[in-house]
Amino acid sequence: MKRSLLAVKNLDPGWALILYYACAIVLGGALLTLPIAANGEPLSFLDALFTATSAQCVTGLVVVDTGTRLTLFGQLVVLMLIQVGGLGITTFSVYLFFYLGMGVGIRDRWVIQETLLHTPVDSLRDLVRSIFRYTLVIEAAGAALLAVAFVPRMGWGKGIYSAVFHSISAFCNAGFALYADSMIGYRAEPLVNITLMALIILGGIGFLVIKETFDLSQNRQRSRKRRRRLSLHSRLVFMTSAILIVGGALLIGLLEASASLKSMGAAEGFWVALFQSVTSRTAGFNSIDLNLFEVPTLFLIMFLMFVGASPGSCGGGIKTTSLALFVAIMHSRLKGNPHTNVFRRTLPAAAVNKTLTLVMTALLFIALAVFSLLAVQMQGLPAMASRGAFLEYAFEAVSAFATVGLSLGATAKLVPAGKLIVILLMFIGRIGLLTVAFTMIQRSRKAAVPVHYAEENIMIG
Template sequence: MISKSKDRKKPISPPKFLALGFSAIIIAGTFLLELPLSSADGTRTPLIDAFFTAVSAISVTGLVVVDTGTHWSTFGQIVLLILFQLGGLGFMTSATWIALMLNRRISLRERMILQEAMGQYQIQGIVDLIRKVLVYAFTIEGIGAMLLAFRFWREMPFDEALYLGIFQSVSIFNNAGFDLLGSIHGPFAGFPVYGTDPYLNIVNIALIFLGGIGFIVMFDIMEYPKCRKLSLHSKVVLSMTGALIVIGAVMLFLLEFNHSAAMGHLSLPQKIMASIFQSITSRSGGISTIDIESLQQSSQFFLIMLMFIGAAPGSTGGGIKVTTFAILIGAVIAMIKGKRDVVLFRNRISQAVVYRSVTLTVLALIVLVGFSMFLAATEDSQFLAILFEAVSAFGTCGLSMGLTTDLSEIGKITVAILMFLGRLGPLTLAYALNRRGHKELYRHPEGRIIIG
């Protein structure tokens, strides 16, 4: 009886705490967005639409069932801004910042939760890391807001341009994918209307890139002039991110060069710029400068692969992460060469990390296959569009082939669950649902299975 009572008093594990925390914020966001005060016409937004939008915002995805610029009032838009700011930085990061502002001590348990939220291996220095995260995030968002505001000032009064700049800067840096351009150029207009604007393209690319590489990498880059050294994590993230951007841009450029519906009508510099932008944003940015639905099927499928890989750990992006992909490639190369260890930049990767990478990827594939099959049964659309939408939701990317606005109610709930799983991570969710494991006291005899 005593042991049972002790088990009941065990604290909630960090993964479970994060899952419950995000769920609580989604409920609060749904309640606020459903209020008549949140809609532009003063009517109550349907519960399912409010729920879907809240999940999309907190998971920093950007898939929408109603146009952000025309459907939501200023109050509703501010609620969305707060949600994807919390989702991008993490609600525990924001709560820690408030606690630090109030000179409150951060407990060991809270540090453990922060460690899980930031994907760190050690708890030491986690509070200092949070301080740097907030300073860097708000600085980058502030600079981005001013740069965007000066561009939008050409089309509207400065106060409106500043508001639009702040909203878009926070949204794009957090890889949220929400935009208010529907209020200027018509519902669901998005950034394709600025597809040939070099200034906006460069600013948005910089915001997406900085939000996608992760704060740890940013800190390493800032410290590089002093120590002349990058961590293994930063080397892997930067090299893999650079490779994916180049490969993605080249592939899209070649596939869409003469395709008039997408990029065929653009000049050569504009085609290069559009290819680079789509390559970067497809790994979690959520905004596009061309109509994704107009791309060829080969390009759309290629974007699906990029969305599945996603951004870097500890960033505002989703997907299985570029480091996981790098480890998988390293494992394949090691197996082909007959080597025992996975080696990246002359560093051996532990077997536990390799197993974790394989587990994460397999779980992600299982989730996507299952949910895509379910959506294929509930939605009347081509399977490629369904798969694209499912991967976009799970990778918290936000790119769409136009299916989201036509989803049935069961389809909206399904995609919302995918966005939640993608933001939390399938491995974290598995840990949250699993009971605390016990150390095995024995090992089974080794068996042999023929594969290949």
């Protein structure tokens, strides 16, 4: 076993990351094809692979109902994939390397740096242990709170199981639910709403931000004289997340006040607007039928999905810091400032270039994905019918890429080729678009020699 692990450790960092996720998905898909995993007929390999990818990539898009179609064994396989995918296969692998006494090499440090960190840490061993500890404590607390609401309705056995399942699914931003209508049945219950939103937010801000906030609070309690503040990364995460959550909730409330929320009371409408603002950022639960929303609201949700969670978290999307940096870059350039400044700090050129590359590449990739989905799904349909489905499949593509899991009903209509496209979207969205792109083109670790030719101007705008 040690030899196999050593061979994996010697792989290129990007390929190792892809291999980790691919192996887990194939293994999970194989388990879900077993007769013991499904009620009635066993799942086809494509449906099992789709479900495994959605769980491992913490997305939540489903082609079979998790609560009724899958048996307890099948649901536990999904739950295992969600937990592994949420924490990150790399975290588990590095922890295993530590356990076997193999240490962590340059490749593992690169993978963790890309997925979890914005600044170096003294001990990766302590970091990995902290991630496991925080995850266990947060998910246990969430399960205990949800059990208060679920046990009276379902009894002890089903109530506790449902609480544990949805606590893990929420913290890992997976969006898998055991109920066919997701959380619509609990949309007026404050305890369920608050608990799920807290789990989603904690799982979406990033493990390092949680650790830094906790450590800072502990240091302030021990020494009040020494004042410390959060890093620029953590401040951007908190500020952008708060703006998106509050702003999203207000806009949903305003846009839907005379539409889908009209028949609800003030309290129920408040919970629905706030819950959808939070969950649209990669969690995938819904407390209302999204088909009831107006087109502007759906476009807003697509924007929230595209942004997603924060770096080093369980969520997907281009990340909150990328949005904040993109706005800061545009603001600086429009003012004629060649440097990008945020909170009295100047960002390095490498971060600026990576942000611009990520945002533009993501937009082009989603455009290509929407075109591909429409091409395979709309073949042979009348022109009017295909035009009406544009929003449906565009919504599906953004949801899959951002590993959100919200859908307008397109998932159930996917043909085999459409399922494969969505599988690819979820896979690339979870691993990271730039990681996949740089790996596929076999990016050299050595910096390329810059070439500067004679300059020639062109017209812009």
